[in-house]
Amino acid sequence: MTVVSSCSVYADHSVAGTAEDAQVLPPLAPGTALTMENYGEAKTAIEQWARALAADKSHLCRAGLIGGPGDGSDRYGYWPARFARDDDPVLVPDIPADSTQIIDVRDLAAWIVAAAESNVTGALNAVGEPVLFAAYLEACRQLAGGKARTVAAPGEWLAGHGVNYWAVPDSLPLWLPPGHDGFSARSNSAARGAGLRLRPWTQTLRDTLEDERRRGLTRERKAGLRPDTERTLLAAYRAQPA
Template identity: 45%
Template sequence: MTDVLILGGTGWLSGRIARSWADAGADVTCLARGSRPAPEGAALVVADRDAPEAYAALTDRDWDEVVDVSSNPVHVAAAVDALGTRAAHWTYVSSVSAYARADVEGQDESAELLAPAAAGEEPDYGRDKVAAEKAVRDALADRAAVIRPGLIVGPGDPTDRFGYWVSRFALAGDGPVLVPETGALAGDDPVLVPYTADARAQVIDVDDVAAFVVHIGRERWSGTANAVGDVHALADVLDLARQIAGHSGAAVAASDQFLVDHDVAHWAGPRSLPLWLPGDMPGFMTHRNAIFRAAGGTLRPLRETLERTLADERARGLDRERRAGLVRSDELALLAELARPTGLAGPDRPDRAQR
C-alpha cells in the first residue's frame, strides 16, 4: 500500500488531495492543528508546525509521497529538513502568484519569478511561495514536483469568488445583474453596453488539481507545471454561468471607471466584482498549461465545473453572507445609479443591456 503524508489535509484543497489519495487506495496521514477533522479514510496527527518537534511523530517511517501546500517558507523548509530523507517523492503546491510579471500574456514555467522572501520579512504570498519552492528543490532535486495552480474553483470554495457569478445569476432570476465591462466600450453608449471578450478567465476545478497531485505522486514525476485551466474570454464564462443559472434578466455592464469611483474592488473580497482585474494585469489569467497536460493533467468541461459550483452554492444558500462579491442590495443601488445619469435604461432601449 502507498503511504502518503499530507502536510495539512484538513483544508479545502489539501482535504480534496487527501480524499483523492484515500479513494485511490493509499494509506493517508494528515498533519494539521486539529481544528478540523481529516477526511474520511485518512488518519490525523495533531501538531503545530511552528513547534520545534512538529514532525517528531512522522520521522520513524518512510513515505512514498509527501504533499505540502503551505505558503509559509519556514514551515516548508523545516518539513523538508525533518522528512526529506524519508520521502521517496515530494509534491509542493505553489501558485502562479510566484511569477514576477502579470502584464505578460502566455507565460510558461520558465517565466521570471518574484524574488524569494527572506527570513524575517513581512509575509508576501507570491514571494513566500517562491522561497518555499526553492527550499523543496534545493533539498530534493529530482524527487520533487512543484505545481503552480491558478484560480482553483468548484464545490466548497471558501473564497466565494468564482461561485459568485453563477450564484448571483441564479439569485437574480429575471432581475438585472451588474457585470464588469471587461474591455473597450461598444459604440457610443457610456454605460449600458454588452460586456466584451477582451478580459480573460482561467480556472481549474479543485478536483482536477487533486487528481493531478495524485497522478504525479504515483508516477513520481519531477519538474514544475502550471496547474491551470484553458483560457476563456470572461464574457464567455459569464454567458455560460447565466445559461446554467437560468438567468433571464439583463446583464448590465459598468465601466471600470464607474466601478472604481463607486468603491467596487477588483478580483475578490467584500464589495467586489470577482474575476474583474485591473487593466495592467492582462497576463494574470493566461498561463500556459502544456506541461500540465503532458504530465497527465486533465480538465473537466467548464460547464461541469459551473454546474457543480451552482449545486454547491444552492446547498450553502444563494443569499448567504459571502467573502467576495456585492450584496444584492448594494448591487441594485449601483444599477440604479447607472441608470440615473444617462437615462439609457428606459423601455425603448433595453436591448443594449442584454447579452
Template identity: 50%
Template structure:
C-alpha cells in the same frame, strides 16, 4: 503507495487526500485537525507545524508527500524531517515577478524569496511561496514537483470567487445581472478536483518538474454565459464600463463589493492568461466549465450568507444598477 498529505482537513488538501484514497492508496494526513476531519479512508496524525517536532509522528518511508503550505519555515522543517520518495508542492502563480505578459510560461522570472520563516502579511505571499519552492527543490531536486496553481474553484471555494457568478444568476436582484463591460478579459479557473486528480496521478507516474497548473483560458463573457447556464437563469446582463465601476468603488477580482474574476489592471493581465501548456502535456485535464459552475452553485446554496468572500450584496447591486441607469 504510502502517501502523506501535509494538511488534508481543509479544501485542497482534503481533495488530494480524497482522490488518493479513491485510487486505492494508503493515505495519512498530518494536521492540527482544527479545519475539520480527514476524508473517509484516510487517517489523521495530529501535529502543529509551528512546532519543531511537527513531523515526529510521520516516521517511516513515504512514497509521496503533498504539501500546500505557505510558510517557508513549515516547508523547510518538513523537507528536512521526512523520508519521501517524491515531494509534490502546490505553489501559486503569485511567485512571478512579471504578470503583464499574456500566455507566459514557467520561464518567467520569480520574485525574490522571502527572508525568514513566516509571512508578516498576505503581501508576502508570493515571496513566501518562492522560498517554499526553493526549499523543496533544494532537498528533492528531480524528485520534486512544483505546481504553480492559478485560480482554484469548485465546490468548497470559501473565497466566493468561483461561486459568486452562478449564485448571482440564480438569485438576480431583478431581471438582469450587473457585469463589467469587459467581454474579452481573460479568466482561468481550475476545478479543485481536477487539480487534485492530476497531482495524485503525477505522484503515481513519477512526474517531476515545475508546472503552471491553471485552467483553460476563457473570455469573461463566455464565463458569465456558463454561469447563467449553470443557474438555468433567464436573467439578462447589464454591462457597466470598467472606469465607471472603479469610480463607484467596485473592486476587481475578489473581496467585498467586488465583481469577481474581473481584472482590468494592466499589471495583472498575464495572471489570468498563463500558458499552462506544460501541465496539459503532462496529463492535466479539465472538466467542462459548466460542470464546475453547476457544482459550485449546488454548494453555494448550502451557505448561510451571500455573498461570502467576494461579490456584491443585493442592495449594492441594486444601487449600482440604479446609478448606471441614470448616468
C-alpha cells in the same frame, strides 16, 4: 517532494500564454510577516526551500484559480449564484474579451496524487483552459435560467465607485486591474503533457452552481457584491447624464 505553489510566483502578469520559464518574484525574506501583498514572494521562497531540500526531485505545482464544489473563497461561484439568486439586473464589468481560467479542485487533487505516483518533477502550471469572460458569464446566466439581464459598467467607473477587484467583499470576482492580461491566461501545455486531465469547464460551473444552491444563494459571501451595494451602484450608473 510535492509543493502546491501558485502562479502568483510570477513577476509579470501582463502577457497571455506565458509558460513556466517566465521570471518569478524574489523570495520573501525570512522572518517577514505574511500578507496578501507578499503572497507571491512567500510562494517563491517555499519553492526555493523545496528545491534546496529535494533538488531535481521536487514537483512545484503552480496552481491557478481553484474552484469547484465546496469553494470557500466564493470567487468562481459568485456569478452563477448571482444569476440564480433573482431576476434583477446584474452589474458586471465591461470586460467581455478578458480571460478567465479555472482548475477544478477535483482535477487538481487527482493530478497531484497521480504526479507523485509517476515521479513528475519540475515547476508546472496547474491551470485550466482560458475562457472568455463573456462566454463564462453567458453560461452562468443560462445555467441559472437565462432571465436576468446584465448591465456592463466600465472598469474606471467601477473602481471610482469603490468596487473591489477579484476576491474580497464588495468586489466583482474574476475582474482584474489593468496590466493583468496574462493572469488568467497562462499556458498549461507542460502540465497536460505530464498527465494533467481537465474536465470541461462547463461541468465545473454546473457543479459549482449546485453547490451554491445547497449552501444558500442569499448567504453572506467572502467575495462579490452585497445585494444592497449592487442596487445602489446600478442606480448611480443609470443616473449618469446621457
